[in-house]
Amino acid sequence: MMRHYVSDGVENKELDATSLPSSEGQRENPHSVHKVGFPPRRNFFREFKDVLKETLFADDPLRPYKDQTRSRKLILGLQFLFPILEWGREYNFSKLKGDIIAGLTIASLCIPQDIGYAKLANMDPQYGLYSSFVPPLVYAVMGSSRDIAIGPVAVVSLLLGTLLQNELDPVTEKEEYIRLAFTATFFAGITQAALGFLRLGFLIEFLSHAAVVGFMGGAAVTIALQQLKGFLGIRDFTKNSDIISVMKSVWGSAFHGWNWQTILIGSAFLAFLLCAKYIGKKNKRLFWVPAIAPLISVVLSTFLVYVTHAENHGVQIVKHIEKGINASSVRKIYLTGSYAKKGLRIGLVTGMVALTEAVAIGRTFAAAKDYQLDGNKEMVALGTMNVIGSMTSCYVATGSFSRSAVNCMAGCQTAVSNMVMSVVVLLTLELITPLFKYTPNAILASIIISAVVGLIDYEVAFLIWKVDRLDFVACMGAFLGVVFVSVEIGLLIAVSISIAKILLQVTRPRTALLGNLPGTTIYRNIEQYPEATKVPGVLIVRVDSAIYFTNSNYVKERILRWLRDEEEQLEAKQLPRIDFLIVEMSPVTDIDTSGIHALEELHKSLQKHDVQLVLANPGPVVIDKLRLAKFTGLIGDDKIFLTVGEAVMICAPKAREDA
Template identity: 30%
Template structure:
């Protein structure tokens, strides 16, 4: 039973009363899937039809392999620029669309293989490599990059610029050269305004669908094509064949680098969305199963002229609000797209290109988290600057280097906290049990001759010297010190470098006539100390089960009582 695909298990337990709700939700969902699929395909530098192929295949694959009953997969605004940044540099000057599709399909297969292998190896934790502050900064940078990149299309012209600064310069130059199409600006601006107003004032109405219908109507009635406004044109009829993409060996390296970044962002997005919606529906998140499902969906898309996909919070929310109960919702949405491609391929032929730009721009606005950035500034300045650094990484270096910057900053932040952890002296606070930070409690009393020192991190090669210097500093600050007691409960590890430095510290303290003792040291850490041979000098009397026991032993040996904080 455990090896049965999740979709099959759902089908076996399917309830008849769910059917109507799933079908209705699928119909509603399809109205969003079509324009978004085409818009995000163009964002990735691909023909609009590939967005529909991708939507169909990933929905069907996730319906079989996906553990969540409500998540909706498909082309995503956060992945589009990463796909373009990977594929476009590999194209020849003529920008052959067939080669672009082959490269994007191979990219999807690579992303699928990476996530499948990671899921089988139970590496779901890799989604945690990007911290929340750096993810906020990355998404803010991505939102700005997408917005600037869509402005030429919104104004009715195109540019060949690369990078945020280059795109800004090319856009300004295009406007200055008089390449703006007034009708395109009017249509695009009106579409953006309509989507934003409907989303705010009438959130239950499918804003994108209303915009698309009105945009097509205006395009036909006013004959916008004759006024210089480009339209989508007639889509190819039917479905794509099973295709193994053919690319050159020299393309594999750049594609693999891009696939790693896309897989990481896709997994982080999927796990966060799965967690959010699972909490609302009472389901349990299974990160490794989600990775396998995402990998399966990407593999399916890659074999039918598609490109990498992720989950979408907005599409999932639409399906949930429409009453979706299971992944049959996605199957219905995919079936309706197929029917449109087979029976009505010209349905969206008069859709203005600025309307697709409006879909992408409004999606980019939802990626930005300015409120979260302001909260970081108020709550923790260091994490605010991490967010700013990640933002600048995307804006100045590009989308793919930006994700590397975000991951690097997250890892460096973890290392920084372990490298320079918080440390303090503990004292006794009148009327409060235990021993507490003297920085937070001015009334805390100190026992004459005893320093109770707490170091809030594992001891390892990077921070062991800082630990030694802090202990010696506190010892020298009070010449009457006879004992340093390490409140070792936060010390979860001691490596060999730290063990050697502990031995050096003990020798230095003995020269000063000061003994070094430990309290609340965890058994696994003490066993390591024994294995390192430190028990030659650190005998059993140096270790106490609690800080209280160690303090009482010191008082008994030295006949002292509590004093006041110096």
């Protein structure tokens, strides 16, 4: 009886214990079942082409264009750049109805949020509204997500404001500050679009999920702390974002800087907003309650301040929002000089963070609704909208998780919901911005605090702690870096720990001792399967990683350490020594020249101890490189087996005879 299984895309077979060939037959024909196969040789250019294609074009974007006429290729190309040309042909009144409802709902949420988020970026309120007018229109034409809602978001606004503030004072150098913001937005868009065109979207994957959770949680705490200025009515507030500086500023003004009317307004409406959010969370059909609660809060608080003249009693108000649609800012972008370099640096950082957030949101909702999302196409769309936005007085816009969730629950069908939202923002800019004059800053602070509370995900952080402690270190490192130092330092810590984790896993791969499961020819990790037994005279080690220059010496030393430890135990128990070392190589996906050199050194070391090196199930890439390096000839073709089971069938009888 034979067992079949698939390894490396090739069907392999393991003999049942009852049908093992005799040892004599094995010595005459060691590879009694199958010999290890060698892949067909490929020239350098073919191999380079295949690697490049798999890295950058794994989804084969040219497949739809094959065997098509020129006109059809042109149409497909336009549909790739402008997905609206594809889904727009199937658009109907039923979808429009859902998009209008969703667009109106997210507009009621975005207008008060945008005014507050602009303050996070140290910019006038109208710039937040501008950024919810032009960018969503561009994305609706070029984006491929049906659910994502575009506009300013809290984390990116805070990050942009912090980085800009390090270069220019937003009060005394206001004009230069605004110009640098547009410049950073321009380069953020260029970065995003370039990553999409060059199909380098995999670069954003270097920021691990755990690091993102920690960074978002830390940013949420920092944003909430920053809102204490407006929430408490403090006029002189620190420009630093770390928790120590903020709390010093808060307590330092406790007896002369707090305004009780402001605190009363802020506390009352914050309680209202949190209750509305709780209602929407408990009953999904009431999603519209937390969606319209911010706008209701703005309207009621503005009316309250207007009729009571609370501004005369120390309540800080918005005062003025410039009326009218976006003015052109093409001539305000720095393309040369020191400010251009600063804008490029700030744009790279904010653009990558904005991209990470948008792609994560888009993928989440695409998976929920079971449709495909092209990450590279999304990057091009996001980059283009920010480039155009930088020329129309907008700062960095991206996908908002809270507004996207509301957009989805409100029944959006396509990106037309973004268009509807843009139209509402346009009407707001043209008609009703003067009505926001008496809006208290405390309300904006309350809206932002209620919005960022959801960014602190305790459940996910606890799950990370239970599953992977190293991931939790990355999470907490990013969180503490943002809270106690600054947003940019927290981001740097998040990236550094994520990369350090990759390097640690690459340089210190896992290895395992394998044993035989009784009654079978299956060999598994003896730590995972305590019932697995070791084979007398044979040591079986599995390497769970590719072998490169970064870990080749460690792999060699770790295998030799396994051998030394095993021999010491056998000697203490007066059991037969080890004669064969079998290296299970099925998890070894690749090997370089350093790895091959390490195997050669391992072979020499084993020869000195009269231990023979045996390889089991090397993959096609590995066996091809071993053959080219003549390593297969060094240890002998008869020491390379298809499975561990076959290797043991040959080695175990010999080990017993030698003993």
